[in-house]
Amino acid sequence: MELKPVAKKFVLHWGEMGTTWGVNRTVAQIHALLFITGRPLNADEITETLDVARSNVSMSLKELSNWNLIRSVPLMGDRRDHYETTTDVWELFRTVVRERKSREFDPTIEVLRDCLKSGDIASEDKAAQLRIKETLALMEALSSWASEMIRLEPSTMMKVIKLGAKVQHLVHGKPSAAANSSATKSENARQSVKAAE
Amino acid sequence: MELKPVAKKFVLHWGEMGTTWGVNRTVAQIHALLFITGRPLNADEITETLDVARSNVSMSLKELSNWNLIRSVPLMGDRRDHYETTTDVWELFRTVVRERKSREFDPTIEVLRDCLKSGDIASEDKAAQLRIKETLALMEALSSWASEMIRLEPSTMMKVIKLGAKVQHLVHGKPSAAANSSATKSENARQSVKAAE
């Protein structure tokens, strides 16, 4: 299976970005390939298309499973495992956020809590203690915020994203440079949201 | 300079996480050290505290500068460069988001636009074309959303985060499991925000 030029470009770029996103090149390339192809592929097709070792594909598929990014689909009359990924970018986004949160955020929150609980915390500077507390508070807030957001329906989430910084009017009277129109219009909105807290 | 137990734990953990966040261990450790210490340190103090090579510190400081995470502060009567990082976690968060966006998001948006502009795009499956378009649309939406959010005042941003999924009531009638109270209360809010778009 030979990729068309655009698909090839997409797969190669996704692979490169993967290395900065914390997964290795092959893993990201396989995911990109499944995404752009849009139908279940077996390991040999992937091996051939990406020109890497069969065993490398096997390990990378396992890694993608750990990320909940692929599922194996049985095909009538074919014993080989076939894999597919979602073609819904929003679901993809949700999965990535969920997984990264649990790998990159939650462990740190754990450690920070430990730090504050530990008997040794008292011997630190007051200012240092405060910074650890603030760091924890920020990470906890972001973490539960992310958990809430990924539960939303894609269409709802898109609307929230599009709304962007305009929500600030609901929590704060003073508009910033980012979105400074309609401050008066949303004044009653601000009231009701405050009431909802 | 010997670190107290909690500070040491913090620095070591931050260093480990750094590797999953896309910066190397020493870079993340230095940043954590400056953050927890809360006063400008010179390269030799850092070298000694973290027990790494002086030249490694030099390179890592340069890397932190590229990330806009540290600044050098002149100290009266001392020729050596001293470095500090912000002790405001929100400013820190903003900087990291800004930098990661420009490293990990913007280049991909560029490539996706290229893909769609290219003459070769027509030869791809209609479905594949659509997926690339949707991917681009999602990334553009997230990108400009992030740009708007990091322009907010920390206190405003915190309120927006705390508001969390409740904002969905402003854009969508049907509440989800995440935050399903006060749907009626925010009904007039929803109207006014829609009007503001």
Place this chain on the structure above:
DNA sequence: AACTAATTTCAGTCTTGACTGAAACAACCG
């Protein structure tokens, strides 16, 4: 200018982890 202090650069070493091919394993079939 010569000397000293501080920093940066760089060639080489070392570590980590990605990748490979071969062998082991598992599932299915006749």
Place this chain on the structure above:
DNA sequence: CGGTTGTTTCAGTCAAGACTGAAATTAGTT
């Protein structure tokens, strides 16, 4: 059960990049 097909494991190789020490460079001082 032996043979066939497909998958996983694993020891060894390789590549990328983190780290070091020594040398070069820059800046400040007398």
